[in-house]
Amino acid sequence: MLTLTHLYWLVGAIMTLVAVLTLLDQAHPRRFRSGLFWLCYATIFIVGDWLPTAVVGALVIGMALLAGLGGLAAGPYQPLSEAQQQHSLQRLGKKLFIPALAIPGFTLVLVLMMGQMPGLHWFDPKNLTLLSLGVACILAFAIACYLTRESPRQGGLEAKRLLEAIGWAFLLPHLLATLGLLFNQAGVGQIIATLSNDYLQLDSRLAAVAAYALAMAGFTVIMGNAFAAFPVITAGLGIPLLIMQHNANPAVMAAIGMFCGYCGTLLTPMAANFNIVPVALLGLKDQHAVIKAQAPTALLLLLVNIVLLDQLAF
């Protein structure tokens, strides 16, 4: 049966390939530091589960230093010549869309197929979507190589080019998720809950609703993740104030409260995979361009959520 471990091996193999291609690239301006970064990452993916966790922690700090101090840079890249690309476009035309659409297409088919036939035991049911995405990407990659008549090695070079374009932003979402778990272990959530219990006395219903909604959004802005904010703010404000004191419907409170958190996600650089990575992927000049594009929607929606919560929960 395919499990997450196999998926991690695949990712580790791609990272190893990127590391080797970087180390072989004599014209690369940060040849050894970039190569070392990808080797560390690959190590964590391939044998991470068998290493002492302290060693993994040390590798993580090393990788953060390599990436944070400018160790990742773009190497030289040889694009197709104008004429070759035109020739390719002529030959392939709309067929170029096939591999791109095959990624979601195969994922969808696999999720539905394996969901319908649990007796097969091919995929670990707990991680069905991720594993389907992995298999879909392998299939789409084969189709892409066949259509473009390129070697898998060129695929590795392309992955390397895009990873270099993303740069340190690639590590950021992973690191932020790690920080979230560390905050939990250090008890940051309980501290916030205690503080808000001790110092917030809200008797009016609307004030209580607004406090819960704004706290969900605000704490998500700090943590970068509404999932991390939900238990803290719901235990600190939602249950004592809204449910106990004002008899709110818990299902409504939870649903809309989580959405208030999502409004916060749209506003924070801490949600790097949604707000910072696309800036790098699209080559935008302003680091916060995506957040600025989202802010009016997020703020209006937060207001709507407060009204909805006040109207629907009681």
Next chain:
Amino acid sequence: MNYWPLLGIAVVIIGFVLRFNAVLVVICAGIVTGLCAWMPPLQLLSALGESFLKTRTLPVILLLPLAIIGLLERHGLKQQAQRFIAGVKGATVGRLLSIYLLAREGSAALGLTSLGGHPQMVRPLVAPMAEALAERQHPGLSQTLRDKVKAMAAATDNIGLFFGEDVFVAFGAIVLMHTFLRESGIETDPMHIALWGIPTAIAAFLIHAVRLHRLDHVLAAEQARLSQSVQRNPEPPAC
């Protein structure tokens, strides 16, 4: 109670405000938080490593499509996307992104969250199409407005995903809310949590679709303003 771990949050806020490299800020915040919770260094390293291992699925989603998208880009995927959208009559940036918003939010509501995404959909297809339409509507569009259109394409993907997925009953967030409330002694039906998400999901679609519709007008107005100011202050002739 030991309040010192809050220093980690302070490090994050100060670091982001002063615009230090975000990776360094986050790793410093992690170390500060651990030390303030009186973890011995070795235990801190272990906690860091264990948390990093547990969250390995995040880079997986980002990394896997890259080789495929890169190969297709090499052979002109962006140009093909732009050529395709140029052939669609009546298409505008606002309409294209509204349709994408509907598709993204609708498919996420059915649990199909991996149908979109920044590496596999926005960078190779949606953003180039939006840019091509903006260029068709307003030839000679400035770089600032181009970036604005591309940022809006990314924003639309996020908004569609966030406010769609929570309506799907088997989504992680619903499970998390249900489990947390149960542990706190409150029984809820996961189906109800999903259903009560629908009003916000609709509101999110309406608000963002109106903004996308206005984007077409904003682009026209800003482009007119920019070209006017260029006429008023013509560039000095080259010597």
